[in-house]
Amino acid sequence: MLKKKYIAALALILLAGCKKDPINVGPPNQYSSSTFPKTVSDLQSVLVSCYANLRDQGIFGFHFLPKALSNSMHTVNSEYNGDPGWNEMAANNLSVGNEYPSETWQALYTGVKNCNVTIYAAGTLLKNNPSADQQTINLVLGQAYCLRGWYYMELECLFGEAYMQAGGVNGDKMGVPLYTEVPQNLAQTQVARSSVKDTWALIISDEKQAAALLKGQVWPSTDAARATEWAAKGLLGKAYVYTQDWADAVTTLKDVIQNSGKTLMPYTTYHDAFNGNNKFNSESLLELYIDQNSMGGYGIYSGAANSSTIDGLIWAPRTFGGYNGTIPFDGTEGTTQALGYPNEFVHDQNVVRFGYSIGSAYNLVANPKYTGSNPSFLNPQLIQDPAYTAQAIAVRTSQTADPRLYVNTLQPWVDSVKFDGVNWAKVAKPDVYAFQQNHYGFSMRKYSPIDYNENTINSDKWDYYLLRLADVYLLYAEASVGAGDAVTGLEYLNKVKRRAYGLSINAASAIDYKSLTDQTSAANPVSPDPVLGHNPLYYERWAELFNEGTWWFDVCRWKIGDSEAAYFGSAINVTQPLTATFSDNKSYVWPIPLSEINTNSKIKQNPGY
Template identity: 40%
Template sequence: MKKYHKYIGILFLGLLLSCSEDFLELSNPNALSLSNYPTSTNDVEQMLQGAYGTQHSNGLYGHTMGPKTFFCWDHTMNLAWQGTQTWINMAQNDTNPSDSFIQGTWRDLYLGIQRANTILGVVADFRENKPGIISEGDLDAFEGQAYYLRGWMYFQLISIWGEDFIINGQGGDKAGVPIISQVAGSIVETDVPRSSVRESWDLVISDLTKSATLLDGITWTGPDAYKANSMSVKALLGKAYAFTDDWNSALPLLKDVVDNSGKSLVSFEVYKDMFNGNEANEFNNESLLEIPLTDDPAGNSNTDKSTGSWWGMILAPSWTGANGAPQAGGWSNEYVHEKNLSRFGYNLDHYFDANVTTINSSNIRPNYISEALAARTDGSVDPRLYVATLQPYVDTVLVAGAKVSISHYTDGVEVNREAWSSKKYQYLLDKQTAVRNGGANIILLRMADVYLLYAEALIKTGDPTLGLEYINKVHRRAYDYPVDTPSPIDYLSLTAPTKASDAVLANDPLKYERFAELFAEGHKWYDMRRWKIGAEEAAYYESVRGGTINWSDTDYAQPIPTLEIESNSAIDFGDQNPGYN
């Protein structure tokens, strides 16, 4: 996907073009201004690629959003690294308003909004002042993608920082996020108060609706495959309606995507290998929105000016070294929270006997490997556990061309813990130590997510039978059965038993399938928020390595970063989300 990154250096132009010429007080006739840049389709294309690049900036999918936010809040991962107290606080659901991680995510989401606003302003300028230079079709395509990107950024902002979700028509009057819908002409115009939750979601829905209309009939192939199209935007729009509890509006959009997008669930053979850098499975028939990345072991790719992501660095697996001891594959900061294993149905005894004190491959208990391999074929464990994780001393990775076994996770994780490595979005074609530029594409939205949202919409609007069928379609694929044919593993009701045994997931196939299917993809925290199951989840996980999970219902909304309150004159400390003052 080289074209996506060809003009990544143009990112700074959004900063320059987001201000009026008077505001910048430009006196150099060679400096950038709307009179001399952009002047062509190619110029606007460069700006658009830079705006897309924001999705994998440092505060978003290039580094922070996921491993250092969602996976802590929802306990997808546990912390091996114990050297950053604010990170431990996040894992205990005690996020600090001064935390640099949430500040980076806030900053880069608004940077993406600024870049999208700049493109919208540029398109308007071409239509009004430079007619004919860029075709109307191309202007529609640029405008549609800019609306998508702005809608996507606000979707994340309101889902993380909105004081509440809209449920049963309630919550819309709570505090949302600042809305900036055009380029700022002065510093004063960047000081914007928090809008309401309803107003924030209305902007998301409006932007995505405009985008879907403008992109109608436009298709992207080859190096442009990463771009949003009408159907992928409709899928995100349907999700926005679902997240505002407007199921009557969500249903027809999701049905349209299911029936008319040409997308469907891929085979299990493709599915199990679509998260780890195999180019043959990138932008496949299930993927709707995807961030293209390239691998460079020598790179330093945790910014939007790079071609990769540090997810693989932060979540790097641990493998067995030549002496049998664990070796870190990178920073190796987080491993799969051990309480997640039993939710997939995995309940075997630990790979070390209770009397073992030294973490070494020579000390794994007899029969462990044979038992583990049997569990993969006897139906007792959900196969998606092995799509999402790497099992110690059973799974292997290539390191500098040699096959080595995954080990107990490193960085001081206690010998008696189940310490499995994360697999999704690890570039596994050949690992090296200290890989900083992960080249596994990150899928933002795929059809399995749409199927499960569609199932939820059907259930909410009075068709539980068809809703159960779409849950079963996802479930069947996980066990490599034909998706559209009843199978021996089908759920027989919406309260049928699942592989999990805990109070939240044991008898709720919809919730379980979203957990198992989308594990470690960054969706679980949003589901926890809209379902209001934070207290139950905290009770299940109980603790992280840093201490006890301290849940309060104010933890659903993350704190407005201190730096934003200090720098935005329209927001003061009284506008902070409850629980953080």
């Protein structure tokens, strides 16, 4: 079972290849290619490291989504302002010493290395054991190529100097260093940055090889986390869209849509598909398996190998606090009980962008059900004005706001969470917004603990989607529009939107967009967005993939940083407004880490740093 082998990955790949003869002993931190791998099982153990590395703290283990991208995309505001790296991310003004790009760079290249080791080990196995099953070896190779393509795509989108455009425009700019083999000495690690064109060529080649090697393979449920032909083709289609190769994108993505056997989840399943339920569902194309087992500590910081992450520790919501044994709090805003160690909550502008239009102001009134003299989160003295609560509930039932608002967020006083894994209590505003009527104060729901307390469990329980079919639909819509077929593009935008409203995805409906400039929920008169408000393609990618780590790439490739900065205005964890204008020479590109500049004599820094 691949998902149960994660915890052994790095240990196995570093097994020593020592002989019994004490005179001929190999290095203890590496295996000997003359003796390992000898079997397909040995090779599988090497492959596992390619998957396990996705849980590194620099990627999905902790820092990449909540601390880096959530701030950069202004998915969140942060109650904590003591981390300079967060502040730089929120202001989109990074320094070369920022720890988060550095961690991500290192983790992604570790993934590349692990994939290269697997590819090398497959060749070694055939030398050591010519009778080994070639078909199984090919399946291992297919997974390694698929994941290497994913790692390089992330590297290029974050650190490449520019996105390549139709006709190869920007292809001669700096991409990232390419390693296709395992360096054998220090000199071979000194690699210059390849061009953007060559970097994307390798990504495309990897995914093509992966699709060919994995063709027709259907994994059993115990190996559902493994890459497939359709994962590779989906990533290939994404690479074509990101490089504006519209013709190849249309062909590839249409193949995935028509032949993968995948379908969009119904809304009732989709609503709960980001919090530990409905794993490996009908929509999942490539998914990082997470096993909620912290083994005595916080995920990657547990001190023991495990397959957990702790992103939700920062996104955790709050419930209302209560009597602490000394001071009789009223059990409402200002005294909260957290389901983790929450530093982040939803930026108010996101609530508005989803179309929530009744405003944030409400009164706190006496709770008619209050009893006794010890107020608590279950027995508050004050509650939200029931009239406002009724309005808020009406917004949901009438769907006057995009229903994805409630997939992604939790509303104070309206939504509830299990603060102890058993008892439900109302969600509270973050402490920093307590008693402030001019803030929505919604909490994160997607990829957040809502039915357990992360301080008790110490790890996440949900899988992460590296690719799902809704993303493919939206990429196909974009590619169709780019290829001149606006009718097909509009229909696939509407399919994704219909699912969000609980409708049949294939039947025309009253909520359909009528044109590619039709009004979206982001046209909300409370704070209209001049870009996403009348751009269904942009809005649907933002709304559907909210907090999944892709919006930053869309902002950068579409060059809409100026409008994003103007729309969000400021982030409360920084003492300065967000960057008023985005510099093409800096803001859209992360810096090459200082550690890499200092150790790789052939590498060049991105402009502006």
